[in-house]
Amino acid sequence: MKSYQILLLIVTLAVISCQNPTETVEILNDAGKLVEKFELRKSDGLKDGTYEKYDELGKIIEKATYKAGNLEGKRTIFYENEAPAEEEFYEKGLLKGNVISYYSDGTKKAITPFIIKGDRSVLQGTLQTFYENGQLKSEDTAKNNGVDGPFVEYHPNGKIKAKGTFKPDADGEPREDGLLEVYDETGTLDRKMNCVMGRCTTIEE
Numbered sequence: 001m002k003s004y005q006i007l008l009l010i011v012t013l014a015v016i017s018c019q020n021p022t023e024t025v026e027i028l029n030d031a032g033k034l035v036e037k038f039e040l041r042k043s044d045g046l047k048d049g050t051y052e053k054y055d056e057l058g059k060i061i062e063k064a065t066y067k068a069g070n071l072e073g074k075r076t077i078f079y080e081n082e083a084p085a086e087e088e089f090y091e092k093g094l095l096k097g098n099v100i101s102y103y104s105d106g107t108k109k110a111i112t113p114f115i116i117k118g119d120r121s122v123l124q125g126t127l128q129t130f131y132e133n134g135q136l137k138s139e140d141t142a143k144n145n146g147v148d149g150p151f152v153e154y155h156p157n158g159k160i161k162a163k164g165t166f167k168p169d170a171d172g173e174p175r176e177d178g179l180l181e182v183y184d185e186t187g188t189l190d191r192k193m194n195c196v197m198g199r200c201t202t203i204e205e
Helices: 002-019
Strands: 022-028 034-041 047-054 060-067 073-078 084-091 097-102 108-117 120-123 125-130 136-143 146-154 160-168 174-176 178-183 189-196 199-202
Touching: 146 174, 174 189
Parallel strands: none
Antiparallel strands: 022 034, 034 047, 047 060, 060 073, 073 084, 084 097, 097 108, 108 120, 108 125, 125 136, 136 146, 146 160, 160 174, 160 178, 178 189, 189 199
16 A cells, blocks of 8 residues: 555656656755756756856845746846845846846945847936935936937935036047036036037136
């Protein structure tokens, strides 16, 4: 009777294993500590499911999801204290939407927007950076993987610091071009400048 029950259990486990299209892979370092854990499809060996990566102390440093070998959905990178350092979002292996960066205390540090054009991810939209106190630091315009267009900078107290327009130079580096307005810490206009690809001169009034 016991032999029959054991045989039945073995057959049941074998059937369940065959029905599961993925298998869990765990990678250990030389000290026997888990450093990677992920799911692989049995049919083709592609990652499909949750992916986790750990440091030598066993703390998680990355968590993501794969689908048919490509990143899909949310990917999170962690600080040593296991607080999120960066969150990315993927569609069929391509960045799409806002990449959100954080300070180690959880305060938002930057928002970097991406869209998908054809078969690639492109930096495009409004770039934002923040001070450690959470106050907005800057807003830039991104087009076709470069900073190109209106920008605004702010003082740590939230008052406007400067506004103008960036234009990429021959190397793709953003340069002030056109009217640049500079403000003091009270938000009062201090001076206006005329800029030509990063070379600015004060406009006398």
